[in-house]
Amino acid sequence: MEYHRQLGLSPETFETVLDHVERASYEGTEYRHVPDYRRGVERGTVLFDGAVVRGFPKVPRTLVLGAGVPQQFDGPVAVEEKLNGYNTRIARIDGDVLAFSRSGLVCPYTTWFVERRLDLDPLFDDHPDTAVCGEMIGSENPYTPHDYSGVDSLAFRAFDWRDRQSGEPLDVRGRRERYGEYGVPQVRLFGVYDPDDAADELREIIDQLDADDREGIVMKSLDGVTQLKYTTSAANRGDLAYAFSLPFDYGQAFMFRRLIREAFQSIEWNESPEQAHKRAHAVGEAIVLSMTETIERVADGEAVGERHTVRGDPAAIDDLLDHLDAQGLTIDVQADDRVERERDGAERVVTFCKRVQSTNDTIRGYLDGQIVRE
Amino acid sequence: MEYHRQLGLSPETFETVLDHVERASYEGTEYRHVPDYRRGVERGTVLFDGAVVRGFPKVPRTLVLGAGVPQQFDGPVAVEEKLNGYNTRIARIDGDVLAFSRSGLVCPYTTWFVERRLDLDPLFDDHPDTAVCGEMIGSENPYTPHDYSGVDSLAFRAFDWRDRQSGEPLDVRGRRERYGEYGVPQVRLFGVYDPDDAADELREIIDQLDADDREGIVMKSLDGVTQLKYTTSAANRGDLAYAFSLPFDYGQAFMFRRLIREAFQSIEWNESPEQAHKRAHAVGEAIVLSMTETIERVADGEAVGERHTVRGDPAAIDDLLDHLDAQGLTIDVQADDRVERERDGAERVVTFCKRVQSTNDTIRGYLDGQIVRE
Numbered sequence: 001m002e003y004h005r006q007l008g009l010s011p012e013t014f015e016t017v018l019d020h021v022e023r024a025s026y027e028g029t030e031y032r033h034v035p036d037y038r039r040g041v042e043r044g045t046v047l048f049d050g051a052v053v054r055g056f057p058k059v060p061r062t063l064v065l066g067a068g069v070p071q072q073f074d075g076p077v078a079v080e081e082k083l084n085g086y087n088t089r090i091a092r093i094d095g096d097v098l099a100f101s102r103s104g105l106v107c108p109y110t111t112w113f114v115e116r117r118l119d120l121d122p123l124f125d126d127h128p129d130t131a132v133c134g135e136m137i138g139s140e141n142p143y144t145p146h147d148y149s150g151v152d153s154l155a156f157r158a159f160d161w162r163d164r165q166s167g168e169p170l171d172v173r174g175r176r177e178r179y180g181e182y183g184v185p186q187v188r189l190f191g192v193y194d195p196d197d198a199a200d201e202l203r204e205i206i207d208q209l210d211a212d213d214r215e216g217i218v219m220k221s222l223d224g225v226t227q228l229k230y231t232t233s234a235a236n237r238g239d240l241a242y243a244f245s246l247p248f249d250y251g252q253a254f255m256f257r258r259l260i261r262e263a264f265q266s267i268e269w270n271e272s273p274e275q276a277h278k279r280a281h282a283v284g285e286a287i288v289l290s291m292t293e294t295i296e297r298v299a300d301g302e303a304v305g306e307r308h309t310v311r312g313d314p315a316a317i318d319d320l321l322d323h324l325d326a327q328g329l330t331i332d333v334q335a336d337d338r339v340e341r342e343r344d345g346a347e348r349v350v351t352f353c354k355r356v357q358s359t360n361d362t363i364r365g366y367l368d369g370q371i372v373r374e
Numbered sequence: 375m376e377y378h379r380q381l382g383l384s385p386e387t388f389e390t391v392l393d394h395v396e397r398a399s400y401e402g403t404e405y406r407h408v409p410d411y412r413r414g415v416e417r418g419t420v421l422f423d424g425a426v427v428r429g430f431p432k433v434p435r436t437l438v439l440g441a442g443v444p445q446q447f448d449g450p451v452a453v454e455e456k457l458n459g460y461n462t463r464i465a466r467i468d469g470d471v472l473a474f475s476r477s478g479l480v481c482p483y484t485t486w487f488v489e490r491r492l493d494l495d496p497l498f499d500d501h502p503d504t505a506v507c508g509e510m511i512g513s514e515n516p517y518t519p520h521d522y523s524g525v526d527s528l529a530f531r532a533f534d535w536r537d538r539q540s541g542e543p544l545d546v547r548g549r550r551e552r553y554g555e556y557g558v559p560q561v562r563l564f565g566v567y568d569p570d571d572a573a574d575e576l577r578e579i580i581d582q583l584d585a586d587d588r589e590g591i592v593m594k595s596l597d598g599v600t601q602l603k604y605t606t607s608a609a610n611r612g613d614l615a616y617a618f619s620l621p622f623d624y625g626q627a628f629m630f631r632r633l634i635r636e637a638f639q640s641i642e643w644n645e646s647p648e649q650a651h652k653r654a655h656a657v658g659e660a661i662v663l664s665m666t667e668t669i670e671r672v673a674d675g676e677a678v679g680e681r682h683t684v685r686g687d688p689a690a691i692d693d694l695l696d697h698l699d700a701q702g703l704t705i706d707v708q709a710d711d712r713v714e715r716e717r718d719g720a721e722r723v724v725t726f727c728k729r730v731q732s733t734n735d736t737i738r739g740y741l742d743g744q745i746v747r748e
Contacts, residue, residue: 060745067743252626257748260621263665264740276666284658291637292650366638369441371434374631
């Protein structure tokens with residue numbers, strides 16, 4: 001079946017989509033993907049070997065739970081945990097299980113992990129047209145590392161089940177049941193709530209997640225169609241600290257949005273002056289102390305960048321480094337070890353740094369007295 | 375003399391400049407000005423009634439005094455105070471003393487103030503081609519109000535003396551002497567320093583200005599040509615608090631630049647962890663508490679905006695309000711009083727608000743549960 005029919009697009013609209021696809025290849029197979037948000041087709045949509053994997057839809061956010069939840073939902077709301085990792089869609093195409101990134105690239109490392117650590121064949125045998133959607137989490141990952149207690153290195157948590165081609169989701173209860181049957185680990189379900197009446201319970205969930213340094217929640221209508229997200233202050237601050245540790249490489253809009261969220265949360269939580277000051281101080285620390293730490297490192301002659309550790313099969317790690325290289329990233333390998341593990345045999349553990357040119361060069365320049373014309 | 379000759383431009387280059395001028399009028403005289411930074415001619419350059427008033431040059435900034443000062447200067451550096459108000463150039467054209475804004479508009483209110491409060495005719499009689507350059511400061515002004523002890527409502531402080539047409543500055547000592555002779559108030563001169571040796575003294579000046587909630591310094595080569603500025607943390611925080619009080623109307627780059635300055639200052643001051651935390655907390659308060667205050671006001675149904683008070687001749691204030699209106703600003707007059715003053719007779723005191731649509735609308739929307747697709 002032609003791609004445009006699979007996507008439900010006219011040949012003409014499909015032509016305009018083709019103007020914005022990028023080409024990539026995985027193990028000798030050339031494929032195309034839509035790296036940016038576009039009219040007519042979701043970001044991350046993949047055209048692979050005659051098959052379509054629909055991009056994962058953008059999940060809108062509310063800044064005020066008490067107003068946003070009743071605004072978005074007119075029936076019961078399932079509340080699941082939003083994890084801080086990287087979004088992955090897994091599909092089986094022509095017999096191969098492949099893991100796609102948010103923007104639609106096959107990630108060889110995630111693909112290796114999924115093949116090795118999840119047995120999805122029974123699921124795909126029964127439901128060949130499924131995209132298994134979820135978050136890859138843990139401290140050892142090449143994109144968004146974050147410590148989760150109980151997660152050793154890297155783990156997968158399913159949060160959606162969609163038709164690969166149409167992008168239609170399964171309803172929440174059906175999805176959780178099926179993943180349970182196939183033994184696929186899932187994100188936590190906190191409960192199902194009445195949208196007009198959930199504010200207090202959501203607040204309690206968020207408070208607990210915040211105290212545990214976890215990211216937030218995704219709320220869903222029971223049919224899985226309507227989604228809404230909300231994040232903890234801990235997540236906002238973590239993002240701010242990270243962005244301001246590489247201040248000239250992160251978008252200013254990224255930083256600004258997180259500051260705005262803090263202010264709205266302070267208002268909705270109806271904070272006392274003491275609580276609001278405490279929040280303000282934590283935000284200030286995330287901003288200023290992250291920057292000063294980076295400036296000090298550059299002043300000391302160190303190169304700053306995004307540091308990651310990955311662990312796994314030696315060949316899979318080679319493929320990952322090639323994959324990052326093919327995306328134009330400059331990777332400095334800082335450690336490359338072989339570790340014997342009882343369970344898995346020999347593993348390779350590589351720590352590398354994605355070089356960020358702008359933060360290094362700009363800070364160096366300012367430290368050397370370069371002037372600013374603003 | 376033709377404009378292009380006065381500007382030292384070829385007729386062809388002048389043609390390209392003309393593509394970017396804007397037209398305005400003052401008391402029936404149509405004039406042109408260059409509102410943005412352009413190749414070939416300074417922002418704020420004015421073509422008025424056959425005369426040229428050259429735009430005031432952009433003053434570059436250093437983020438690190440110890441490195442930037444020796445980098446920029448190879449001889450003695452005069453250090454003057456940078457005041458927090460609005461930049462004004464005053465010129466006499468065809469007998470009329472006119473005050474121009476940074477972008478090259480005649481401000482009728484500033485012009486009235488200058489006519490009424492400064493007697494510049496002896497200066498212009500002797501030096502007809504001069505642009506008197508300085509800062510308008512004080513709590514009662516329509517652009518950048520800031521309290522200065524000893525400044526009652528509005529005041530002028532000269533900081534430069536330039537040839538109106540060429541933009542050539544007078545040397546620092548000659549300039550200070552001449553303004554002294556003509557009785558024109560000037561910015562403070564802190565002293566003249568060796569650039570390789572000034573770091574400690576500059577630090578002391580900045581510390582004192584910071585403690586007094588004042589803005590900073592401008593350093594100048596003695597010939598007045600090379601300029602470099604540096605600001606206090608108090609000024610950065612004041613700007614941040616103001617910008618974040620109208621978060622959806624201020625540029626994110628404006629905010630970001632001020633955060634960067636704080637980090638570099640913390641590093642250059644070699645702060646202890648306690649001092650760095652204190653700075654971070656103050657920055658966090660400037661950001662978060664300004665936003666929460668604004669959100670609360672919008673939640674309470676108030677309209678937020680830039681609030682100003684001006685005081686003066688009733689007709690001059692009418693002209694000012696018309697002038698702001700002609701620039702497309704929406705002005706809500708909140709108080710309009712008549713005050714008898716012993717010295718000056720009747721004065722009109724008007725408090726008005728420049729409406730900022732985006733902050734009001736966006737905050738209202740989020741409070742009502744509008745979702746964010748980011």
